[in-house]
Amino acid sequence: MSIVEVEHLAKTFRSRERASGIAESMRSFARPRYRTREAVKDMSFSLEAGEVLAFIGPNGAGKSTTIKMLTGILYPTSGNVRVLGFTPWQQRHQLAYQIASVFGQKSQLWYHLPPQDTFNLLARIYELDMNEYRKRRDFLIDVFDIADYIRTPARKLSLGERMRCELAATFLHKPRIVFLDEPTIGLDVIAKQRIRDLIAQLNVEEGVTILLTSHDAGDVEQVCRRAIVINHGEIILDESVATLKSHYLKAKTIDLQLAGTVEELLTNEAGDQQSRLKLQLSTPELDREGIQVLKAQGHSLRLEVDTDRCPLEPVIASIMQQQHILDMTISDPPMETIIAAIYGSQGTVDNSIPSPAAVESAGLLAE
Numbered sequence: 001m002s003i004v005e006v007e008h009l010a011k012t013f014r015s016r017e018r019a020s021g022i023a024e025s026m027r028s029f030a031r032p033r034y035r036t037r038e039a040v041k042d043m044s045f046s047l048e049a050g051e052v053l054a055f056i057g058p059n060g061a062g063k064s065t066t067i068k069m070l071t072g073i074l075y076p077t078s079g080n081v082r083v084l085g086f087t088p089w090q091q092r093h094q095l096a097y098q099i100a101s102v103f104g105q106k107s108q109l110w111y112h113l114p115p116q117d118t119f120n121l122l123a124r125i126y127e128l129d130m131n132e133y134r135k136r137r138d139f140l141i142d143v144f145d146i147a148d149y150i151r152t153p154a155r156k157l158s159l160g161e162r163m164r165c166e167l168a169a170t171f172l173h174k175p176r177i178v179f180l181d182e183p184t185i186g187l188d189v190i191a192k193q194r195i196r197d198l199i200a201q202l203n204v205e206e207g208v209t210i211l212l213t214s215h216d217a218g219d220v221e222q223v224c225r226r227a228i229v230i231n232h233g234e235i236i237l238d239e240s241v242a243t244l245k246s247h248y249l250k251a252k253t254i255d256l257q258l259a260g261t262v263e264e265l266l267t268n269e270a271g272d273q274q275s276r277l278k279l280q281l282s283t284p285e286l287d288r289e290g291i292q293v294l295k296a297q298g299h300s301l302r303l304e305v306d307t308d309r310c311p312l313e314p315v316i317a318s319i320m321q322q323q324h325i326l327d328m329t330i331s332d333p334p335m336e337t338i339i340a341a342i343y344g345s346q347g348t349v350d351n352s353i354p355s356p357a358a359v360e361s362a363g364l365l366a367e
């Protein structure tokens with residue numbers, strides 16, 4: 001059964017344009033000019049209980065505006081929304097007991113108070129039974145591993161520590177739906193991984209439905225099962241993450257810091273740097289066409305490997321046979337690149353989409 005139903009949702013902002021300079025300010029005061037922006041246009045989708053949905057799109061696509069309408073913070077210009085049977089902007093109070101939201105850029109923890117005090121305040125706001133609350137709080141302190149920070153004022157916590165406390169606070173009243181707007185923004189790789197694991201754990205153990213926005217492909221890949229991609233306020237793709245992954249996340253980027261120079265890796269054959277390098281890396285197991293050289297300069301080498309055509313291990317092994325590797329990072333392509341590839345397919349999943357590396361490599365290769 002759908003617990004979120006969105007039908008033809010739209011939001012247009014009308015804001016006054018500010019003029020610069022005294023004369024212009026006086027003129028705009030007498031004759032104000034307004035600018036309208038269609039942040040969300042005719043959006044329809046539904047969400048089943050227990051789903052984990054990635055809601056993705058570039059900056060300004062309308063993700064936060066949609067979340068704000070689903071949580072009752074903003075009124076829509078038109079359209080209907082039912083969240084757990086409530087109309088969010090009309091029944092915000094009743095809905096608040098059953099949902100929660102985290103905006104990665106804004107904290108819900110009281111800045112000068114330790115998280116424990118915020119938890120106590122939230123328990124009163126949500127009118128929780130005190131015995132139940134204490135059990136829940138201790139459970140979340142344990143799950144999120146925040147016992148060491150719970151008595152430290154929020155302002156003194158690192159971003160990762162604060163985010164774990166934020167999420168613990170979010171789950172305190174056992175919400176049925178959690179809206180997470182960029183929950184991993186600004187975190188290091190370990191903190192990101194931790195947050196992803198915790199979100200996934202609570203989804204599985206408590207069946208909480210999650211709608212998550214992120215610019216990080218790892219969040220989408222590791223936490224979500226379905227993805228809605230929006231652009232200019234419109235849905236351009238609604239697919240399972242498995243499909244999205246197989247079509248768009250198959251490329252991995254390998255960043256290497258070599259003991260020797262890239263020049264030492266080149267064959268003596270004629271040709272450009274890219275093909276001489278690829279020739280040197282190739283073995284019978286490797287499909288050279290699956291490797292793109294994104295950067296090759298001095299001691300740095302960045303490759304993009306299409307894992308459909310070419311497994312990562314032999315590529316790395318082939319480099320290790322020839323050079324000592326000082327440092328290596330394997331990453332997914334940036335979400336923006338994947339989204340750009342999706343735009344390229346005009347909203348359809350299509351294998352003919354050119355690799356994002358094709359665009360990048362031409363400019364980055366040091367001849």
Ligand SMILES: Nc1ncnc2c1ncn2[C@@H]1O[C@H](COP(=O)(O)OP(=O)(O)OP(=O)(O)O)[C@@H](O)[C@H]1O
Nearest residue numbers: 013015037039057058059060061062063064065066
């Ligand atoms: N209160 C507002 N008044 C006027 N315009 C707004 C307001 N809030 C958002 N917008 C505009 O609506 C559009 C969508 O903004 P929104 O914050 O929903 O995007 P987003 O997809 O969340 O972007 P980001 O990834 O950068 O957070 C943007 O063009 C933004 O400038």
